Amino acid sequence: MTDEERVADFARVQLARYSEYHAHKETMAYAGFALFAGVVGTILVNASWPPDAWGHHKKILALFGLSLAWAVVLIYLRFQLHRRRWAALRVAACERVLAMWTTKQLTDPNGLQAADRQSSATVTWLWWIVDFVFWPSRRAVKAIEQNTEGHPPVYPRVFVSALEKVEQSSTDAIYHEWLLHGAGWGLYFAAIARTLAT
Numbered sequence: 001m002t003d004e005e006r007v008a009d010f011a012r013v014q015l016a017r018y019s020e021y022h023a024h025k026e027t028m029a030y031a032g033f034a035l036f037a038g039v040v041g042t043i044l045v046n047a048s049w050p051p052d053a054w055g056h057h058k059k060i061l062a063l064f065g066l067s068l069a070w071a072v073v074l075i076y077l078r079f080q081l082h083r084r085r086w087a088a089l090r091v092a093a094c095e096r097v098l099a100m101w102t103t104k105q106l107t108d109p110n111g112l113q114a115a116d117r118q119s120s121a122t123v124t125w126l127w128w129i130v131d132f133v134f135w136p137s138r139r140a141v142k143a144i145e146q147n148t149e150g151h152p153p154v155y156p157r158v159f160v161s162a163l164e165k166v167e168q169s170s171t172d173a174i175y176h177e178w179l180l181h182g183a184g185w186g187l188y189f190a191a192i193a194r195t196l197a198t
Contacts, residue, residue, distance in 0.1 A: 004112065006112075007156050007158060014090065015098065018094065025083045025084035029080035036187060066191050066192060077184060081180065084173060084177075085171070085174065088172075091171075093165075093166050096165070096166065111157045113156065113157055117164055122146070
C-alpha cells in the first residue's frame with residue numbers, strides 16, 4: 001500500500017465514523033428540541049396556565065420554571081449542535097482528501113507527513129458567549145485544535161490543511177443551528193407571553 005493509499009484509507013474510515021457521529025448528534029438535538037416544543041405547545045393551548053394549584057405567585061413560578069427549562073434545553077442543544085457541526089467539518093475534510101486522492105492530487109510528499117495546524121484555533125470568550133447564548137457563530141467551533149501540549153503531530157499535513165480550509169468556509173450545518181436556535185428562542189418567548197397574558 002502506498003502512502004497516498006494509506007491516507008485515502010484513513011480518510012474513508014474517518015468519514016464513516018464522523019458521518020455516524022454527525023447523524024447521532026442531529027437525532028439527539030431534534031429529540032431535545034421536540035421535547036421543549038411539546039411542553040411549550042401544551043402551555044400555549046392550556047386554558048388554565050399557569051395552574052391555580054401553584055398559589056398566589058403562580059406567574060412568578062411559571063416564569064422561573066420556563067426560564068430554567070429553556071436554559072437547560074439551550075445548554076443541551078448547544079452541546080449537541082456544536083458536536084454535530086464539528087463532525088460536519090470533519091466529514092467535509094475527509095471528502096476533500098478523498099476527492100484529492102481520486103483526482104491524483106495527493107502527490108506532495110510533505111502533504112503525507114504528520115503536521116500540526118498552522119492557523120490559530122483560539123476561540124475568544126466573547127465569541128463563545130455570542131455563539132452559546134445569542135446566535136451560533138462560525139468562529140466558535142474548530143475542526144482541529146492547535147497542539148499546545150507539545151505532543152508529536154498525528155494527522156497527515158494534507159488532512160490538517162483540509163480541516164483548516166473547511167473550517168474557514170464552514171458547512172451548511174450552521175444554517176441548521178440558526179434555525180433550531182431561533183425557533184427555540186421563539187418558543188421560549190411565546191411561552192413567556194402566554195404566561196404574562198393570563
